[in-house]
Amino acid sequence: MRSFKVILIRNFVGMLFVILLIVFLLFNILTNNFISTEASRELNRSLSNIEGSTARFTLHPLGEPEVILLQMRQVGSLRQLMMNTDIIIISENNETVSLNNFLPEEEKSSEIIFLADYFIANRHLFEDGLMIRVSDAENTYYLTAYTATDEPVFSVLLYTDITSAVMFMRRINSTLRALLIVSGILSVLAAVLISSNVQKAILRLCNHAEVIGSGNFTEKVEGFDYREFNYLAQSMNNMSGMLNSYENNRKMFFQNVSHELRTPLMSIQGYAEGILTDVINKDEAAPVILSECVRMETLVQQLLYVSRMDSGLDVPNITSFDLKNMLYDSAERIKFLANKSGKEIVLDFPSREINMKSDEEKLQRAIDNILSNCIRHAETKVRVAYIEFCGNVKITIEDDGDGIRKEDLPHIFERFYKGVNGNSGLGLAICRDIIKKLGGSVTAENIYGNGENALATESAQHSPMGARFVVMIPVGGCGNTP
Numbered sequence: 483m484r485s486f487k488v489i490l491i492r493n494f495v496g497m498l499f500v501i502l503l504i505v506f507l508l509f510n511i512l513t514n515n516f517i518s519t520e521a522s523r524e525l526n527r528s529l530s531n532i533e534g535s536t537a538r539f540t541l542h543p544l545g546e547p548e549v550i551l552l553q554m555r556q557v558g559s560l561r562q563l564m565m566n567t568d569i570i571i572i573s574e575n576n577e578t579v580s581l582n583n584f585l586p587e588e589e590k591s592s593e594i595i596f597l598a599d600y601f602i603a604n605r606h607l608f609e610d611g612l613m614i615r616v617s618d619a620e621n622t623y624y625l626t627a628y629t630a631t632d633e634p635v636f637s638v639l640l641y642t643d644i645t646s647a648v649m650f651m652r653r654i655n656s657t658l659r660a661l662l663i664v665s666g667i668l669s670v671l672a673a674v675l676i677s678s679n680v681q682k683a684i685l686r687l688c689n690h691a692e693v694i695g696s697g698n699f700t701e702k703v704e705g706f707d708y709r710e711f712n713y714l715a716q717s718m719n720n721m722s723g724m725l726n727s728y729e730n731n732r733k734m735f736f737q738n739v740s741h742e743l744r745t746p747l748m749s750i751q752g753y754a755e756g757i758l759t760d761v762i763n764k765d766e767a768a769p770v771i772l773s774e775c776v777r778m779e780t781l782v783q784q785l786l787y788v789s790r791m792d793s794g795l796d797v798p799n800i801t802s803f804d805l806k807n808m809l810y811d812s813a814e815r816i817k818f819l820a821n822k823s824g825k826e827i828v829l830d831f832p833s834r835e836i837n838m839k840s841d842e843e844k845l846q847r848a849i850d851n852i853l854s855n856c857i858r859h860a861e862t863k864v865r866v867a868y869i870e871f872c873g874n875v876k877i878t879i880e881d882d883g884d885g886i887r888k889e890d891l892p893h894i895f896e897r898f899y900k901g902v903n904g905n906s907g908l909g910l911a912i913c914r915d916i917i918k919k920l921g922g923s924v925t926a927e928n929i930y931g932n933g934e935n936a937l938a939t940e941s942a943q944h945s946p947m948g949a950r951f952v953v954m955i956p957v958g959g960c961g962n963t964p
Contacts, residue, residue: 487681491673502666506659506662525640529640570601687718803837804836826864828864830867845916856880859949860881891926928949
């Protein structure tokens with residue numbers, strides 16, 4: 483398996499090398515193109531001057547040059563642009579004379595001899611007026627030629643010395659090569675440093691992940707040089723906190739489950755043993771055993787439902803239904819419990835029906851749990867009402883009991899939290915989870931005589947006159963309510 487550090491160094495250095503190589507190549511291409519263009523422009527301009535001249539060159543034997551006025555005028559006109567153009571005249575007998583170097587043959591410069599010899603040896607290359615680049619041991623030239631066909635026959639060889647430009651380009655290339663080497667070394671060092679820091683950060687996070695995996699959720703990791711790693715560390719710390727909370731809830735869950743199951747089991751066991759030893763009459767024990775069995779069955783069903791919701795397998799089944807009919811059905815199911823305790827359920831519904839899209843079964847279970855809770859704590863009655871607004875339905879369920887204790891109010895929807903006269907501590911927790919999954923929200927508050935709710939408990943001078951549960955649910959299916 484390849485190392486992240488090696489990959490980072492290789493890619494970093496490779497990318498920098500490619501960039502510098504591209505710069506090097508572009509510089510040479512552009513510089514050569516510039517030199518070639520300028521030389522071509524200068525030579526073509528000079529060649530045009532010669533071809534357009536109506537004057538005739540008169541050639542005399544070498545050593546007796548007759549420099550006519552036209553020659554001097556042409557020489558002066560050729561030295562105007564960036565690159566200077568010089569002229570060598572070659573007779574049909576291959577004798578040469580330079581307009582800028584009127585010297586005997588033995589004293590002619592080496593460049594004139596070199597260029598004249600090259601032209602004489604490669605005269606056919608210049609037939610189409612091409613510009614040719616030639617070099618000797620020290621210098622580089624661009625040259626072209628014009629051949630006069632009238633008498634006397636002679637050739638004019640025009641050339642420009644680009645040695646200084648070539649030398650400048652070579653110095654720049656040497657500098658670029660040096661920069662390439664230095665940059666390569668620095669990039670390797672930088673890549674090693676960066677990759678080492680990144681590697682250390684990754685190893686720290688890996689070690690922290692192993693610590694979390696071992697069950698230690700209290701240790702935190704922080705203090706990285708890079709922002710992204712700090713973000714990741716913060717996410718891991720948050721995850722560790724959530725896992726710690728989950729672990730604590732799990733332990734509490736099993737403790738509460740054990741306690742909730744132990745109580746009815748001990749009761750059933752005690753009454754069963756009493757029946758076997760004829761200490762307790764079976765007619766007296768049977769109702770208690772049956773009641774405890776029903777309690778255990780209800781608790782087991784709630785536990786299974788909580789487990790199914792936590793596993794993510796309990797996906798909402800969205801259907802269309804009438805909210806009023808659903809609430810009527812819930813009231814009818816809970817009515818026997820209300821009648822048994824001498825209480826009533828008052829339904830305060832508007833005449834207009836509300837067609838909803840949601841999971842009817844789950845929503846009904848949540849309403850049933852709230853109704854059952856309110857019946858247990860009500861003094862005489864429970865009131866159920868609803869209104870529709872802004873694409874949502876607000877379902878209000880109130881009782882006229884003693885209200886919710888101030889210390890219980892923040893925890894009333896927590897699993898296994900039981901207030902006074904509480905049952906299993908799962909009913910309202912299941913209700914909250916269901917409503918949340920359906921895209922809604924549920925809250926609890928106290929009712930006061932002046933209409934204030936639980937938010938005013940700090941300033942209220944009298945006891946609450948009941949509890950109110952408010953369910954907000956979207957009409958058109960699962961979503962976020964305001």
